[in-house]
Amino acid sequence: MPVEExxxxxxxxxxxDREMLxxxxxxxxxxxxxxxxxxxxxxxxxQWDPNRSKLGAMVxxxxxxxxxxxxxxxxxxxxxxxxxxxxxxxxxxxxxxAVEFSPRTxxxxxxxxxxxxxxxxxxxxxxxxxxxTHIVEKVDAIFQDVAQPNQAEIAAVNSKYFLEQHGHLMxxxxxxxxxxxxxxxxxxxxxxxxxxxxxxxEFEVLQRKELEPFHEDHLGxxxxxxxxxxx
Amino acid sequence: xxxxxxxxxxxxxxxxxxxxDSCFVELDxxxxxxxxxxxxxxxxxxxxxxxxxxxxxxxxxxxxxxIDRNSNELSERLLEWYGAYFPELELTGEPLARFVSTFGSxxxxxxxxxxxxxxxxxxxxxxxxxxEELLRTFALNICSLYDTRRHIESYxxxxxxxxxPNLSDIAGALLGARLISMAGSLQKLxxxxxxxxxxxxxxRALFKHLRGNTPPPKHGxxxxxxxxxxxxxWQRGKLARSFASKISLAARTDFYTGKRDPSIRESxxxxxxxxxxxxxxxxxxxxKPAGKPGSRGKSRNKKGGxx
Ligand SMILES: C[S@@+](CC[C@H](N)C(=O)[O-])C[C@H]1O[C@@H](n2cnc3c(N)ncnc32)[C@H](O)[C@@H]1O
Numbered sequence: 091m092p093v094e095e096x097x098x099x100x101x102x103x104x105x106x107d108r109e110m111l112x113x114x115x116x117x118x119x120x121x122x123x124x125x126x127x128x129x130x131x132x133x134x135x136x137q138w139d140p141n142r143s144k145l146g147a148m149v150x151x152x153x154x155x156x157x158x159x160x161x162x163x164x165x166x167x168x169x170x171x172x173x174x175x176x177x178x179x180x181x182x183x184x185x186x187x188a189v190e191f192s193p194r195t196x197x198x199x200x201x202x203x204x205x206x207x208x209x210x211x212x213x214x215x216x217x218x219x220x221x222x223t224h225i226v227e228k229v230d231a232i233f234q235d236v237a238q239p240n241q242a243e244i245a246a247v248n249s250k251y252f253l254e255q256h257g258h259l260m261x262x263x264x265x266x267x268x269x270x271x272x273x274x275x276x277x278x279x280x281x282x283x284x285x286x287x288x289x290x291x292e293f294e295v296l297q298r299k300e301l302e303p304f305h306e307d308h309l310g311x312x313x314x315x316x317x318x319x320x321x
Numbered sequence: 322x323x324x325x326x327x328x329x330x331x332x333x334x335x336x337x338x339x340x341x342d343s344c345f346v347e348l349d350x351x352x353x354x355x356x357x358x359x360x361x362x363x364x365x366x367x368x369x370x371x372x373x374x375x376x377x378x379x380x381x382x383x384x385x386x387x388i389d390r391n392s393n394e395l396s397e398r399l400l401e402w403y404g405a406y407f408p409e410l411e412l413t414g415e416p417l418a419r420f421v422s423t424f425g426s427x428x429x430x431x432x433x434x435x436x437x438x439x440x441x442x443x444x445x446x447x448x449x450x451x452x453e454e455l456l457r458t459f460a461l462n463i464c465s466l467y468d469t470r471r472h473i474e475s476y477x478x479x480x481x482x483x484x485x486p487n488l489s490d491i492a493g494a495l496l497g498a499r500l501i502s503m504a505g506s507l508q509k510l511x512x513x514x515x516x517x518x519x520x521x522x523x524x525r526a527l528f529k530h531l532r533g534n535t536p537p538p539k540h541g542x543x544x545x546x547x548x549x550x551x552x553x554x555w556q557r558g559k560l561a562r563s564f565a566s567k568i569s570l571a572a573r574t575d576f577y578t579g580k581r582d583p584s585i586r587e588s589x590x591x592x593x594x595x596x597x598x599x600x601x602x603x604x605x606x607x608x609k610p611a612g613k614p615g616s617r618g619k620s621r622n623k624k625g626g627x628x
Pocket of ligand 1: 142143144145166167168169170171172173174189190191192195214215216217235236237238
């Protein structure tokens with residue numbers, strides 16, 4: 091069987107004795123960033139390059155990806171949409187809010203939005219979730235790849251505003267955006283600790299792994315928000 | 322999306338519920354479609370307004386330069402022309418144009434005017450009525466160029482205040498606009514390393530350096546800022562470097578967030594004061610370094626004359 095569904099909407103395809111990661115193309119015939127299109131049994135897939143996507147790397151690092159066909163996702167740091175396009179493929183009945191704060195990058199993202207009805211673009215600073223509370227509703231998952239020194243805080247604040255109870259947080263932590271000299275291992279440890287206890291929302295870290303060889307000095311992490319009973 | 326019922330009352334204002342309650346949309350799906358369209362449109366308009374803003378500012382900066390070139394040239398013509406009739410009048414540039422357009426012939430200068438004595442004793446030739454009319458119109462046009470220049474300057478200050486508030490804060494609106502213009506856009510300026518920002522506008526010195534034996538330029542147009550211009554020579558290099566790096570930071574903040582951040586200015590003032598305090602007097606080795614700033618000073622004057 092050349093095509094295997096690893097989890098909802100995420101496929102491993104065996105072609106010419108090579109394995110590749112792919113998603114089902116939501117907009118047939120269109121390659122978003124030059125990735126290969128593959129047709130298997132009448133279905134078109136888009137190759138997903140783990141070197142260009144932290145989420146793709148997380149899949150290959152055997153993370154359990156908490157995304158389903160009908161999930162709603164808040165994506166922070168959408169950039170020009172390389173990874174967002176695959177998330178959009180996966181969520182064929184869902185919705186992704188794509189937040190990006192660089193106007194120039196947003197321009198590319200908007201072109202992607204024109205083709206894909208399940209992406210809602212938001213030009214905003216992820217540090218200021220108040221600026222998009224009127225747009226974003228509760229989501230099942232947050233994916234964040236912002237490469238900022240206060241990554242953990244951004245994740246926590248957005249989770250507090252937008253994540254469903256027990257919703258999932260997927261995070262890519264880049265050690266060098268936090269400290270260029272300190273050892274990545276130590277930074278990762280501190281960031282994970284921050285997430286577990288440092289904010290007024292707490293997370294239970296389900297999986298954490300470095301994303302080598304696809305991305306140097308990056309930690310991938312999946313956590314579940316932990317809500318204390320208020321009653 | 323199917324669970325939209327659940328999402329009610331989660332935020333302070335639930336737009337989805339409000340839209341449905343008010344029959345603005347009937348179905349959840351309609352709301353989703355509408356929301357997406359509104360978001361796309363909002364992002365597009367913010368992007369394109371950014372775009373046109375810096376294009377307009379660049380046009381305005383270039384218009385200033387055009388006006389300077391033309392008004393200088395026309396003022397020189399007026400000086401030479403009118404000089405035949407009133408050689409003792411020691412005015413140039415805008416004051417000269419104002420004088421000629423107001424009075425025309427020196428015979429019209431009133432007693433109360435400080436130039437009255439010179440005007441009545443002048444050795445210049447008489448001005449015929451036809452020549453007077455022509456000169457007045459000519460001078461009036463020059464005046465209106467100077468007026469337009471001021472108008473454009475205040476336009477730039479306003480436009481920079483909204484496009485690049487931090488850059489305006491740090492470099493001043495006009496120098497900031499000039500940097501954007503020379504970089505090509507705010508985005509490009511934001512992408513330059515601060516070492517490049519430091520030499521923007523130093524084309525001549527840079528090419529000279531590339532061709533051979535002169536040292537690389539230490540400052541480009543940022544030298545026009547009083548922070549550096551008025552500093553003693555031995556502090557200038559350090560000040561320029563730190564000034565350039567804050568300009569870079571300001572341009573980036575403007576490009577990426579568009580919001581004013583007063584802490585940039587505060588940290589710059591602190592840094593500059595620290596540099597001044599740490600270098601109160603010229604370094605010891607007098608002979609060589611003293612020669613260099615002198616020659617740089619000259620090329621700076623050339624620039625100053627053009628503006
Ligand atoms: C590493 S890139 C993301 C790449 C993207 N996730 C992908 O795989 O296609 C980081 C992006 O986050 C954006 N970013 C950084 N800080 C941000 C913030 N505070 N709010 C929103 N976006 C931010 C940057 O402009 C940049 O485009």
